Amino acid sequence: xxxxxxxxxxxxxxxxxxxxxxxxxxxxxxxxxxxxxxxxxxxxxxxxxxxxxxxxxxxxxxxxxxxxxxxxxxxxxxxxxxxxxxxxxxxxxxxxxxxxxxxxxxxxxxxxxxxxxxxxxxxxxxxxxxxxxxxxxxxxxxxxxxx
Numbered sequence: 674x675x676x677x678x679x680x681x682x683x684x685x686x687x688x689x690x691x692x693x694x695x696x697x698x699x700x701x702x703x704x705x706x707x708x709x710x711x712x713x714x715x716x717x718x719x720x721x722x723x724x725x726x727x728x729x730x731x732x733x734x735x736x737x738x739x740x741x742x743x744x745x746x747x748x749x750x751x752x753x754x755x756x757x758x759x760x761x762x763x764x765x766x767x768x769x770x771x772x773x774x775x776x777x778x779x780x781x782x783x784x785x786x787x788x789x790x791x792x793x794x795x796x797x798x799x800x801x802x803x804x805x806x807x808x809x810x811x812x813x814x815x816x817x818x819x820x
Contacts, residue, residue: 682729688722695721695732700814702730707762708786709794709812713755714740728758744811748773749781762786772796772805779803 689698695718700710702723717735724730732755741748755769763785771778783797786809794812797804 682724682727683722683731684724685726686722686724686729688720690720692718695719698723699732702759706759706764707791708759708764708784709809709814711814712784712794712812713751715751716740723759728760729756730759730764731756742811745807747807750778762788762791774803774805 689695696715698721699713699715703710703712715732715734716738718732719735720733722731734753737753738751739748750771752769757764757767765783767782767784770781772781779798781796782799785795787793792809793806794809795804795806
């Protein structure tokens, strides 16, 4: 997304800074939109924001990070800035997130929880049309990770 477009979506947004507050707000925003609270495991966030009028959300962190979801055996990579448009049970036009499939890093562009089956979550790459579906429980926050 072009920087000018990002700037226009940040106007009028709720903006939070500081590691502890950002971690808390990420979980709150995910829960508010009925997405699993552990979906975006951030290590060193410095800013998070949400424009409720447009649904635009962003997260900035100090450096790129990787995280392995043990329950499904998948590794994800997060760039220093993630952006998306959020709505009930869905993140679309996601930027800054990749998932490792075999030996290739694939960009994740959409994430949604099934409307008819809310126990499943699907990750989509719009460029290739490939998608993967997993149990929502694999993305819930584990107690030892919250400390």
